[in-house]
Amino acid sequence: MTPRSWEGWVERYRAQGYRVIAPAWPGIDGEVEDIRRNPSRTAGVGLRGVIARYEEVIRDLGEAPVIMGHSFGGAVTQVLLDRGLGRAGVAIDSAPSRACCRCRTPPSSRPSRCWATPPGGTRPSR
Known part of the structure; x- marks a missing residue:
């Protein structure tokens, strides 16, 4: 996706004083x-x-940033969070990712729950 997809979000959060970046996908x-x-x-x-x-x-x-992604980007967000690269993440109407379903004992600075959607399921489970 191009950064133009995120212009509204970038403007919204910059106006609130956050540093926001929306890098392009490779080749895009x-x-x-x-x-x-x-x-x-x-x-x-x-x-x-x-x-x-x-x-x-x-x-x-x-x-570590707050990572945000939509659809395929939501799956990317989940994988990046699973690798410990984000402080938090927002996955909007995300494509599923197996990476989001692997739970580890979280560090004290992270939430103590891991939410996952089981294969074929639509509701989060704890």
């Missing part, structure tokens, strides 16, 4: 119109590449 930097004219640069971009890109961005921040 630039204007939507340009990408539509030449979509070849997005060829081969998959889940691993997107996760690796965001992992790199997060590690360069110096502190």
Whole structure:
């Protein structure tokens, strides 16, 4: 996704004093119109590449951010949180991810519950 997808959210949270970044997915930097004219640069971009890109961005921040993602990006959010890269996460209408279902004993700074949607299920369980 391009950062334009997040313009409203970026403006909202910056107005409240937060530092907000919305990095592009690999191969998808630039204007939507340009990408539509030449979509070849997005060829081969998959889940691993997107996760690796965001992992790199997060590690360069110096502190764990709140990670936000929609749909496929929600699944990316879950994986990044599972790797301990975020302080918290917001997954909006998320695609499912197995990574969100692995629970570990959380550090004291994290919530003590791990929510997971069982395969074929729609309701969270504790």
